[in-house]
Amino acid sequence: MKLFDGGRAPNPRRVRVFLAEKGMEIPLVAVDMGAMEHRQQAVASRNPLQRLPVLELDDGTILTESIAICRYFEELQPDPALFGKGALGKALVEMWQRRVELNLFHAVAQAFRHIHPAMKEWEVPQIPEWGEANKPKALAFLQLLDTELADREFVAGDNFSVADITGMIAVDFMKPARIAVPEDCGNVLRWHKAVSGRPSARA
Amino acid sequence: MKLFDGGRAPNPRRVRVFLAEKGMEIPLVAVDMGAMEHRQQAVASRNPLQRLPVLELDDGTILTESIAICRYFEELQPDPALFGKGALGKALVEMWQRRVELNLFHAVAQAFRHIHPAMKEWEVPQIPEWGEANKPKALAFLQLLDTELADREFVAGDNFSVADITGMIAVDFMKPARIAVPEDCGNVLRWHKAVSGRPSARA
Missing domain, CATH: 1.20.1050.10 (Glutathione S-transferase Yfyf (Class Pi); Chain A, domain 2)
Structure with a gap:
């Protein structure tokens, strides 16, 4: 899987901090939001809302929304529990x-x-x-x-x-x-x- | 437990529909939002944000936010799964x-x-x-x-x-x-x- 990441923007950072707390590493694809790259083909074809982050699974399934992506990682690796127990x-x-x-x-x-x-x-x-x-x-x-x-x-x-x-x-x-x-x-x-x-x- | 309910307002209805889909019945406490009762003591002392719905557990623990209340019911009674599997x-x-x-x-x-x-x-x-x-x-x-x-x-x-x-x-x-x-x-x-x-x- 790979994570389309938006650098300094708050939502992409939420997912990166979450991954760091989990000790997980996911390949990142850098998207330059300052240059409006999130409105171009690579992101827009994956997320019609043209927002970051976007997680693409190996089978091509797309997940968007920071908290939904975080919850996916929580399910894959429950410890430490960041959504409560x-x-x-x-x-x-x-x-x-x-x-x-x-x-x-x-x-x-x-x-x-x-x-x-x-x-x-x-x-x-x-x-x-x-x-x-x-x-x-x-x-x-x-x-x-x-x-x-x-x-x-x-x-x-x-x-x-x-x-x-x-x-x-x-x-x-x-x-x-x-x-x-x-x-x-x-x-x-x-x-x-x-x-x-x-x-x-x-x- | 009891659910402080706000009648026709959209958020209280989300929880009532969720409960109906689960086949669960929880005692409701009617709050007249048209008369601004959600800004009075009974609600404000339980939710400083003065919003409905509010779920009070038997030990006095307070849960607010429709989706958090729904997730609590999902955990108590997983079937039918309304938050996915x-x-x-x-x-x-x-x-x-x-x-x-x-x-x-x-x-x-x-x-x-x-x-x-x-x-x-x-x-x-x-x-x-x-x-x-x-x-x-x-x-x-x-x-x-x-x-x-x-x-x-x-x-x-x-x-x-x-x-x-x-x-x-x-x-x-x-x-x-x-x-x-x-x-x-x-x-x-x-x-x-x-x-x-x-x-x-x-x-």
Whole structure:
């Protein structure tokens, strides 16, 4: 199998960090998103949504969506469990992965895509008012997350999970989106420093 | 356990349809979202995001996020499998559930929340331009889905799955969002009629 990878973009990085945590190595095909290569034949013929990453299996089957690709790897190699263990553990990881993705990762992405001048060709129409409206959404969620992280180490509980990967990359994405983590979110800052210190964060 | 339910709203319905497909019955606690009861103590103390549905387990553990709640029920009662079987089957259901949710369900919700006068108190600020920008996104995804459904019965393959539940409810949600399924999307219309005819659709 091979993974069509998009370099610095947040979604491709989610899968690379996940693989690093699993200790798995998959051949990568580099796609230059800055040069809009993800809208050209190699990607578009595999994913009509023209987004990365894309996993191609040896029989030609295509998997897209970062979390679906991660779940495939989780099934192939269950340890360490990054989607939780047991009915409740799996549900709690799913809940937090979704909370972080929909309320933070997604809000930061909207702020970036609808405000940053470099995104004019990517997000049509670019609506700066919508981008701005997402900044307080992201900040409100960080306050909620800060309260949660007061008494546990990771986003979904005592174990590192895919929710931490989405969260770390969302916080990193705040820099180009020009949103700062509020100084009173000490628990978020502690957690972000800890997960960023793991070797997988460099993937 | 008990499920705090929100009546006609799309997310609570996803869980009720899922339970009906599983043949499971869970005690429901009715919450009147029209009267903004989801922002009052009973829900807000359980889910700081003030959204429904919310599942409370017998020991007081709280699960939120429709898909996380559905996954919990899938783990408790695996048959019929609504999240797929095997590594690839599970990954394909996850991929399609996400594609439908992010590109259709979410786009329709944005159009509804940012344009409909009744949503003025719910979505602050309401940005009609953003609502309008989502209509072509939803329609473009329906065209893609129509191509896919030309040679299979259900969204994620030959078996009914949670991706069909999200898709059916997204299409139903198009009515109040005032978006019509294009007449040339015959496969989508055939599929929607079929899934709407299942007893679970009345849940």
